[in-house]
Amino acid sequence: MKFFIDTANLEQIKEAQALGILDGVTTNPSLMAKEGITGAKNILQHYVDICNIVDGDVSAEVIAIDFEGMVKEGEALAALHPQIVVKLPMIADGIKACKYFSDKGIKTNVTLVFSAGQALLAAKAGATYMSPFIGRLDDISTDGLGLISDIKHIYDNYGFETQILAASVRHTMHIMDCAKIGADVMTGPLSAIKGLLKHPLTDSGLAQFLADYKKGN
């Protein structure tokens, strides 16, 4: 299972990278704005800065919502750095653009997926990644993890190579449940990733080992 961090915060990306378990980064316009990164030039430079920290794929989202605009923007994003993945919204023109980029061998991430039908379209368009937003579904009393299971079942039926990128992960149990279902990738905040470290028996066991060592030295 690949671990992506869902942030535009460089310090958090560095911290996850230093743990040695980071496979990539996802961003979106809201995450950029949260870090105070505004204006096309600054945003593009920020993507390059992120690529220079991590070894894996970095999703960069287009703002255009028409096919021609997405192609123009996506090509500029892809030219920024070999690690860039063009992130496209799950709308008709986004699917057309996804097919265009996949035919050209440019990696894509179809975002804002909320149904299995949308996931099927993204796979047929050759998406590299397809991002169902599980937390946002849970927020409206809909089963986000159930969607991941349905998509996994459909993709396995036909051997689609599109990777299921469980997005809008909010906490550690989301990660574990996605791992049980077999999502290829998860993207979530640093807090959810670091949450996997925690167990009280690890802490008390280590404290005991250190105390016993001190007794004999």
Ligand code: E4P
């Ligand atoms: C995915 O690529 C999105 O950036 C993200 O996971 C959205 O998560 P949110 O629902 O916490 O905003």
